[in-house]
Amino acid sequence: AAGVIQSPRHLIKEKRETATLKCYPIPRHDTVYWYQQGPGQDPQFLISFYEKMQSDKGSIPDRFSAQQFSDYHSELNMSSLELGDSALYFCASSLRSYGYTFGSGTRLTVV
């Protein structure tokens, strides 16, 4: 069965650079969620989109933005990267009450 696809799997950026993470939800899933998990920490909700509109917002820094496109894939854009942005970034997708599935994550390292 198709899963949530995230790209890239690993990304290394320098401070003050910009990064774009991509998420391809399970086909027909209409909601996408982004989570950030720092080293040794629990996943923290960042933002979600339902039918291409922002549906909920968590602790997402102003330097970050995200959107969901017409094909339902989503991108998380991060600017002015800081060392503290180094983390695993997970995307999850769901279809209303069915199937809340996480991707394998993107490991971002800021040097």
Add this chain to the structure above:
Amino acid sequence: DAKTTQPPSMDCAEGRAANLPCNHSTISGNEYVYWYRQIHSQGPQYIIHGLKNNETNEMASLIITEDRKSSTLILPHATLRDTAVYYCIVKKGTNAGKSTFGDGTTLTVKP
């Protein structure tokens, strides 16, 4: 969403049942209990959820007390691959919407 309390760590012998407790004394009537697990650096994986009745699937069983203030996740025959962080999450409605991950239980299955 209601707050949950879990022990930080537990050990279990391979082949034995692992019983992971969760307290959610402030749970409200329309909130469900969800369990996820995260194997090292992988995306969280949905295990099971329930409202007030006990639930069982191919992965685990969920026992919810009659007053709904606590629950227990049971892995009937733990294997080494069940070593993971287990998160108990309480949230309204169905398996959609953001999940607030708190401090889960690190289960270590030993040979």
